Amino acid sequence: xxxxxxxxxxxxIMDIKKRSQWADIWHHFKKNKAAIVxxxxxxxFVCLALFAPLIGDYQDDALKMNIRERLQSPSAxxxxxxxxxxxxxxxxxxxxxxxxxxxxxxSVSIALSIGGFLGSIAGYYGGKIDNAxxxxxxVILAIPAILLAITIVAALGASIIxxxxxxxxxxxxxxxxxxxxAILSVKxxxxxxxxxxxxxxxxxxxxxxxLPNSMAPIIVFSTLKVATAIMATASLSFIGLGxxxxxxxxxxxxxxxxxxxxxxxxxxxxxxxxxxxSVLSLNLIGDGLRDAxxxxxx
Amino acid sequence: MLIPVMLGVTFLVYFIISLTPGDAAAMxxxxxxxxxxxxxxxxxxxxxxxxxxxYANYMKDLLTGDMxxxxxxxKSVAGEIGQRFPNTFKLTFSAIFIAILISIPIGVIxxxxxxxxxxNAGMIFALIGISMPSFWTGLMLIIAFSLNLGWFPSSxxxxxxxxxxxxxxxxxxxxxxxxxxxxxxxxxxxxxxxINTAKAKGVSKKDVIRKHALRNAxxxxxxxxxxxxxxxxxxxxxxxxxxSWPGIGRLMVESIQRKDTPMVLGCVIVFAVAxxxxxxxxxxxxxxxxxxxxxxxx
Numbered sequence: 001x002x003x004x005x006x007x008x009x010x011x012x013i014m015d016i017k018k019r020s021q022w023a024d025i026w027h028h029f030k031k032n033k034a035a036i037v038x039x040x041x042x043x044x045f046v047c048l049a050l051f052a053p054l055i056g057d058y059q060d061d062a063l064k065m066n067i068r069e070r071l072q073s074p075s076a077x078x079x080x081x082x083x084x085x086x087x088x089x090x091x092x093x094x095x096x097x098x099x100x101x102x103x104x105x106x107s108v109s110i111a112l113s114i115g116g117f118l119g120s121i122a123g124y125y126g127g128k129i130d131n132a133x134x135x136x137x138x139v140i141l142a143i144p145a146i147l148l149a150i151t152i153v154a155a156l157g158a159s160i161i162x163x164x165x166x167x168x169x170x171x172x173x174x175x176x177x178x179x180x181x182a183i184l185s186v187k188x189x190x191x192x193x194x195x196x197x198x199x200x201x202x203x204x205x206x207x208x209x210x211l212p213n214s215m216a217p218i219i220v221f222s223t224l225k226v227a228t229a230i231m232a233t234a235s236l237s238f239i240g241l242g243x244x245x246x247x248x249x250x251x252x253x254x255x256x257x258x259x260x261x262x263x264x265x266x267x268x269x270x271x272x273x274x275x276x277x278s279v280l281s282l283n284l285i286g287d288g289l290r291d292a293x294x295x296x297x298x
Numbered sequence: 299m300l301i302p303v304m305l306g307v308t309f310l311v312y313f314i315i316s317l318t319p320g321d322a323a324a325m326x327x328x329x330x331x332x333x334x335x336x337x338x339x340x341x342x343x344x345x346x347x348x349x350x351x352x353y354a355n356y357m358k359d360l361l362t363g364d365m366x367x368x369x370x371x372x373k374s375v376a377g378e379i380g381q382r383f384p385n386t387f388k389l390t391f392s393a394i395f396i397a398i399l400i401s402i403p404i405g406v407i408x409x410x411x412x413x414x415x416x417x418n419a420g421m422i423f424a425l426i427g428i429s430m431p432s433f434w435t436g437l438m439l440i441i442a443f444s445l446n447l448g449w450f451p452s453s454x455x456x457x458x459x460x461x462x463x464x465x466x467x468x469x470x471x472x473x474x475x476x477x478x479x480x481x482x483x484x485x486x487x488x489x490x491x492x493i494n495t496a497k498a499k500g501v502s503k504k505d506v507i508r509k510h511a512l513r514n515a516x517x518x519x520x521x522x523x524x525x526x527x528x529x530x531x532x533x534x535x536x537x538x539x540x541x542s543w544p545g546i547g548r549l550m551v552e553s554i555q556r557k558d559t560p561m562v563l564g565c566v567i568v569f570a571v572a573x574x575x576x577x578x579x580x581x582x583x584x585x586x587x588x589x590x591x592x593x594x595x596x
Contacts (some may be wrong), residue, residue: 034425038446143570146532151566154554155317231431238433239539239551254434267442272434280429288426 028292035288039087040233041281047152056091062248071264080270083253084260089267093274100278103164104229110168115175116218118290120206122176123183134150134180137173146232155239161243167232171225176222182214189213200207216293220286227282234275250275267295300578307570308360312353315563325557326369347468356563365567366560370553374563379546383568385455386545389538390530392461393468398523401473405480405519410564412485413425425476433535436467436540444587453542464541468533472526476519483578524580528573 028034048055056062064085074081080089095254118137123132138277152166186232187210195205236242236249243249250271257267324336359366365375408417434564443463444452453461487493488511496510499502535547540549546565553561 003339022581035368051445054303139303139310141575142303142307143311143566144573146529147566147569149537150532150550150554151311151314151533151562154562155314157319168490234431235433235536236429238536251431251433254437258437261437261441262445265460266442267550268434270432272438275431275434276426276429280433283425283429 018136022273025289025292026245029288032291033294034284036131038281038284038288045101045274045278045281047099048094049101052091052094052098055094056088058095059090061091062095062247071260071267073264074266081264081266083257083267089270092253093250093271095248096253096271096274097278098248099243099247100162100230100233100275103160103167103233103243104226107164107167108171109218110164111171111175111225112218112222114168115172116179118172119176119179119263120183120211124187124202124206124210125182133176137176140170141173142239145174146229146235149236150239150241151231153236158236158241158244160243163233167229167237170232171229174225174268175218175221177215179214182217183210186210186213218226220290223282223286223289225259227279227286230282231275231279300574301572305357307574308357308567309353311563311566311570312356313349315559315566316349316352318557336461360567362411365564368553368561369558370561371558375560378549378561379564379568382544382546382549384545386531386538386547387535389460389464389468389543389545390527390534390559392465393530394472394523394527396469397472397526398475400469402475402480402516402519404509405477406484406512406515408477409483409488409515410486417481421481424474424477426502427470428478430470431466432471433536433540435470436464436537438512439467440462440540455544458506463541464537467540468537470529470532471533472523475526477568479522480515480519483515484511488516491515513587517584520580520583520587528577531569533575555559 018294035244051239052058064087066082069082069086070077070084072078072082072086078088078090083089083092095269099231110269118133122133137150143151148170149163149166152169154163156165190210192205195209199207233249234254237249237251238255243252245252253271255267257264257271324331327336327339340346343460344355347355356366361377365379367373368375368378371378373527404420408420440452440463443449448458450463452463454460493506493510496506501510531547534545535550537543538545538547539551546568550562550565550569
């Protein structure tokens with residue numbers, strides 16, 4: 001073997017070692033074509049949400065009724081056609097992206113912060129505290145999540161805020177379990193013991209040492225849960241318990257268009273496709289991340 | 299374990315529902331009621347008592363099978379639910395049956411022919427399947443098979459033909475996730491040593507898969523089937539709404555719209571109990587599938 005070749009080999013090995021944990025994950029992630037497609041789709045959705053005003057005006061195009069143009073088929077003027085009130089379906093879907101992503105992210109943040117807090121305490125301290133917290137959460141888990149969310153919204157009243165609270169609460173036990181399991185898997189490591197030995201406080205250990213090292217499963221779970229939350233938002237709005245008309249939301253657009261499916265199927269086709277594509281892309285990313293974080297599982 | 303969880307669930311649901319704003323007594327009596335009669339009824343029904351006392355009274359009645367009377371129809375809640383329950387049962391069990399029938403063979407074939415065209419196609423369909431909201435799938439199936447082809451009715455409950463579309467709608471998401479679980483647990487099992495041993499002994503390929511691999515791979519699949527049942531019950535609320543299926547899910551949505559609190563409470567409790575009972579059955583099934591678990595108890 002020539003000297004040059006050997007040098008290159010060593011350099012290759014050094015490169016692998018030098019890569020940080022995140023660069024390593026990205027390296028695995030980008031090999032997964034499906035995950036990259038999902039990533040591109042989500043970037044597209046985020047761009048649509050951010051630049052919605054460039055596509056159409058919220059008041060004039062997404063909300064204002066225009067009976068003269070009602071129930072038009074897709075055309076150059078109205079890409080996805082118009083709905084029963086003559087509003088452009090494409091523009092309403094674009095504004096709906098804002099609501100879906102917003103509710104998805106906020107409700108998962110609620111579940112992650114409360115569930116994460118409970119799960120960390122349960123996992124880190126163990127014993128009676130662990131038992132008490134997990135038994136209470138078992139009770140919540142005994143009610144299917146979407147039914148719990150429906151019940152909460154039914155009691156509090158239908159609004160975007162209550163929707164986020166309901167979906168957030170329904171997801172607390174899941175997050176608590178994942179965070180607890182993640183913490184259990186690292187809490188007996190030597191570096192945690194070392195941190196304890198030098199007198200670090202419990203909350204410092206949890207926040208600075210335990211959580212950063214148990215981030216992987218939590219990130220994967222959160223990604224998949226944003227997808228479920230988007231689905232839940234649409235579901236609740238569909239049965240009239242979420243975002244109320246005339247606000248453009250995918251699920252409530254489907255509920256409104258239901259009466260016209262016999263002759264104008266595109267009214268329900270496109271908002272549904274928006275739900276499927278956004279949920280699918282988040283699922284692809286979640287799967288890709290899981291494989292990248294734990295190549296063993298493949 | 300079932301009883302404390304059930305007590306917790308009923309309390310939680312009762313508490314959430316009791317957060318509903320508005321005066322129940324005024325609601326029951328309707329618009330023409332006098333201040334005096336509202337007050338009287340409130341006293342009579344115990345609405346002035348603390349929530350915990352009301353809950354205790356509710357539970358006392360519940361144990362004798364009395365779930366109160368509907369605010370809107372005046373009929374017995376238990377009677378109404380009892381009448382609708384068989385319909386939801388029929389729908390969810392047909393759905394889980396369809397899901398198992400399709401998903402287990404596909405999962406097994408996918409795993410035994412990993413990375414083949416069949417496997418890839420199966421996994422893509424599974425991913426899309428979990429990303430489709432059931433109410434949208436239902437609408438699409440109605441458009442295709444009911445409005446265009448005219449094979450099945452689009453709503454109502456009238457014989458086996460009317461069951462097919464809602465059952466398939468409900469089954470799709472579960473089929474997808476059971477397929478994925480079966481495939482991945484099969485993949486894990488076929489790499490075990492005992493599979494090699496069986497092959498080396500000269501057991502036929504079919505028997506290796508059926509007797510040695512599948513039985514072990516079924517354990518995680520059964521867990522998912524139990525969990526899927528919860529998702530199915532939630533999905534039933536939406537599917538029943540789309541297909542006007544006279545089950546508990548639709549009853550619950552209608553009751554929420556009519557602010558019929560005792561009916562909503564009854565529906566959620568029945569759903570939660572059904573979910574818990576199914577999970578108990580799953581736990582018992584484990585012992586049959588996996589003799590190691592039974593051995594632990596003896």
